[in-house]
Amino acid sequence: MTKYRDLNVPLRTIMTPGPVEVDPRVLRAMATPILGQFDPAFTNIMNETMEMLRDVFQTDNRWAFPVDGTSRAGIEAVLCSIIEPGDKVLVPIYGRFGYLLTEICQRYGAEVTTMEVPWGEVFDPEDVINKIHEVSPKIVAIVHAETSTSCMQPLKEIGEACRNADVLLVVDAVASLGGVDLKVDELKLDAVIGGTQKCLSVPSGLAPITYNNRIEEVINKRKSIELGLRTSQSESSNNRIISNYFDLAQLQDYWSPVRLNHHTEATSMQYALREGLRIILEEGLENRFARHKLNERALVAGIKAMGLEIFGDEKHKLPVVTAIEIPAGIDGEEIRSMMLEDFEVEIASSFGPLQGKIWRIGTMGYSSRKKNILHVLAALEATLIRKGFNVNKGESLQVALNVYDEHKKRNIEMVEAN
Amino acid sequence: MTKYRDLNVPLRTIMTPGPVEVDPRVLRAMATPILGQFDPAFTNIMNETMEMLRDVFQTDNRWAFPVDGTSRAGIEAVLCSIIEPGDKVLVPIYGRFGYLLTEICQRYGAEVTTMEVPWGEVFDPEDVINKIHEVSPKIVAIVHAETSTSCMQPLKEIGEACRNADVLLVVDAVASLGGVDLKVDELKLDAVIGGTQKCLSVPSGLAPITYNNRIEEVINKRKSIELGLRTSQSESSNNRIISNYFDLAQLQDYWSPVRLNHHTEATSMQYALREGLRIILEEGLENRFARHKLNERALVAGIKAMGLEIFGDEKHKLPVVTAIEIPAGIDGEEIRSMMLEDFEVEIASSFGPLQGKIWRIGTMGYSSRKKNILHVLAALEATLIRKGFNVNKGESLQVALNVYDEHKKRNIEMVEAN
Structure with missing residues (x-):
């Protein structure tokens, strides 16, 4: 026998710009x-x-x-x-x-x-x-x-x-x-x-x-x-x-x-x-792109409702990665560590001139799911509160849920109209 | 839905010099x-x-x-x-x-x-x-x-x-x-x-x-x-x-x-x-090398018993690949195809000056098992007979089984001697 144990990995929620779930x-x-x-x-x-x-x-x-x-x-x-x-x-x-x-x-x-x-x-x-x-x-x-x-x-x-x-x-x-x-x-x-x-x-x-x-x-x-x-x-x-x-x-x-x-x-x-x-191909390219956009919309709405700001030119925003400005006085790495350790959700930092200035949340492929969006928002809000940052408590998830509800309602209306 | 079906692969016995099972x-x-x-x-x-x-x-x-x-x-x-x-x-x-x-x-x-x-x-x-x-x-x-x-x-x-x-x-x-x-x-x-x-x-x-x-x-x-x-x-x-x-x-x-x-x-x-x-590491390096040699010994004995010849300098033979001279008048590729189609066992040809002149049988890693040795010998013998080549019928597997029996007997004697 060896000292190396059976592969036994924690089941993370991976919300980085890759690798994703x-x-x-x-x-x-x-x-x-x-x-x-x-x-x-x-x-x-x-x-x-x-x-x-x-x-x-x-x-x-x-x-x-x-x-x-x-x-x-x-x-x-x-x-x-x-x-x-x-x-x-x-x-x-x-x-x-x-x-x-x-x-x-x-x-x-x-x-x-x-x-x-x-x-x-x-x-x-x-x-x-x-x-x-x-x-x-x-x-x-x-x-x-x-x-x-x-x-x-x-x-x-x-x-x-x-x-x-x-x-x-x-x-x-x-x-x-x-x-x-x-x-x-x-x-x-x-x-x-x-x-x-x-x-x-x-x-x-x-x-x-x-x-x-x-x-x-x-x-x-x-x-x-x-x-x-x-x-x-x-x-x-x-x-x-x-x-x-x-x-x-x-x-x-x-x-x-x-x-x-x-x-x-x-x-x-x-x-x-x-x-x-x-x-x-089973999902269909159009459906897949639309799903990525919907989850992005819910995420961005939730982030803004918390009182945080999106980084970069929103007109040319990449729908599968959301960059968030780290608020003044907050140690971005401390937040990321707590999110990983307590909530088992992984988000990313960035490189070069943006190191320490933004977090990046990926919503790619199988990771781009309603469950994951709600989990990452909840984890980020609770972690920020825990570290003393003054967020708009309880708003983020409600706003994100609204995005999904409105989307569902519009879909039902479209089906009924046909 | 797409036209592409669920992945459904045949379960081959892979006896090439890689990739192996x-x-x-x-x-x-x-x-x-x-x-x-x-x-x-x-x-x-x-x-x-x-x-x-x-x-x-x-x-x-x-x-x-x-x-x-x-x-x-x-x-x-x-x-x-x-x-x-x-x-x-x-x-x-x-x-x-x-x-x-x-x-x-x-x-x-x-x-x-x-x-x-x-x-x-x-x-x-x-x-x-x-x-x-x-x-x-x-x-x-x-x-x-x-x-x-x-x-x-x-x-x-x-x-x-x-x-x-x-x-x-x-x-x-x-x-x-x-x-x-x-x-x-x-x-x-x-x-x-x-x-x-x-x-x-x-x-x-x-x-x-x-x-x-x-x-x-x-x-x-x-x-x-x-x-x-x-x-x-x-x-x-x-x-x-x-x-x-x-x-x-x-x-x-x-x-x-x-x-x-x-x-x-x-x-x-x-x-x-x-x-x-x-x-x-669980098997142990020494045990693993010995297993590769044992299976090589059984394979080589079986090949020779069939009436075929091993190619190359046997003193410097690689224990995990056995090269066999393709007998005159035999189309090596025809034999390989029949072995793959009927017996689902894959062996290899070679490159350059040896193309068409030798078959190569790999006995590497998980493919290096008694079951696989016996299966590849049986398949090769039956295919050669089917294609009209005059082998020593029924000898190959007996000789290979003897190698395994002798190995087992020696192991029992060694245990008893201690």
Whole structure:
């Protein structure tokens, strides 16, 4: 025997911007016995996952598959497969994850131009478009949903401008995919990266990506067959992608009928992703986005009723993350700790200039439920009172319940009107 | 509703060199609800996983943790974190995965010297040592267990020589970790990469690695704090590791009490790895290695009794993979297909020069069971007879059963003698 005990974890209410609670159906799918990677029963599952990913990305792209790693693995796979040293990349930054894009591009030798707005704001698309014309980059890399600030960047005009200027537009939609409407083809996004542990409500460990033929063309020019699988010398390229693991030219072959051996696909995580996507398509994208908005509305109303303020530009607020200003004189970490210890509800702090200034509450995927909204509001109110902060006692939950009641009433009226 | 049905997979007997069957306890652990990545309940699980990994790697190294990706993610993480452009690397190649090491090193700008022996053989350590003195590399990268050929390279003398010459020795033990004795510290291996989906019997998706202070010293010199988390300009390095995702300097900080935010750890896969390691320590390393050898002995005896031949140098045979020469006139793929379709047992083919020439049967982790050995022998014999090959009918299983009976008898005698 060993000193290590049976896995026995507390059942938290997870209200962070990820990882969020996993749908019990997804957890159950992961307990399924595994299959060999080239077993037809498994490659069929891989194909179904690709099909469902296309629906969730709202795209007709041929390529839509997960990279085996956490979200930033997907970002790095896309960027390192298209960036060659010296390539110009424009990164508009409005929070932490814009910096991550910058950092990855620089590491792969790009000449990066950044532009910034203060955290809590988004870009006027015209400013980005002007910069595109000024810099003439090969690539624009931008975050769709910044969990660090709870802001969401409008992409329509930027997508249009990039297409017209023949610039590749790469979008980090890790935090929004599956929770917020993002029409990849309609918006003219060339490559988009999603995350599993956020609005898909699947555990962290895979990064779903999609990209169109404009990106594929760049990738295919850099294709090289792996040493040890090559049948002739010509199957190598002299501007080869640096990473082997993130080489999308090779990953494409693995995910296509060619099935050229690369890594060993993460079987149980594939099961999880397939089930997570199936749940989304069963709920329906429109219903799912509406549910996320309803729970956001109840949360925001409850927070304001308590006497707290929402951080950032509410017009461009990300519906699946709510940033709250920590009131003067309150130690944000002390509140978070008590909420976790006593109420077993987890909320997040933030990074960089916002550290200690805001709390962030995620309402993503399976965590975006009425029960959870009411629990987090109750926990926050009681904790603030306990720590001596003067809230409007008892108001928050009533206001949140009102939001749900009004929604139910409107639904009944709509049904009766038909 | 969608057209996608409930996940419903056939229950295969998986006798390939990975992925192999997953212990039901590991599958069950994955169905556990998740925790936030910085929840103390979760960081405690991360710490326990590191402790158990040290035991399984038989090392006192401070650093032993999984990289979030499949096995080759671990290999790339180690190599890209220590290779700078122009560094000399020596790669002795005796099968497909030596080529993978070569390819990864070249992609990151190393000046690679290779040496080769025919597939099915291993190196005389003296030849490698002479080459080390000739080339004076910074790094030697070598495979411990080549699943492509079923050969295992002795490392004792090479480890000694590398340490004396101040060369860093990086070992791919993806196929052997947890199934074959590999004393990392005693053998003077500087960095070792394991795989989950082989002898650990955990699904693919994590790559456990360990490395000592000689490697850490190189990594620390290349450390840079991520943009957006940096507090001063000096926290960047001018020989920074190219990959952000595989930057071991940053991963170290994430896995240490510093807990500097990097990726979001793959929660459910962590649960799986923790349980897989716990099972190994409960069984005991010595018992586990002995079980793998016993099942190999029964398999090899059964294969030979059938009239088939084992491929490769039996003196350096990898105990967890058995390569079998496909008899003249037999279509190896036809046999594999029938075994999968009728008997639901999966065995593997091979790569490169051995494609179509050998079958490979893995006996790794939870797949290494008496029941599975008997099933694969029965299936192979019946399939060969069905396809008109003249085997020694009915001999194989008797001979395999004899191996188990003799083992049991010896065990009883040993107990009685005490």
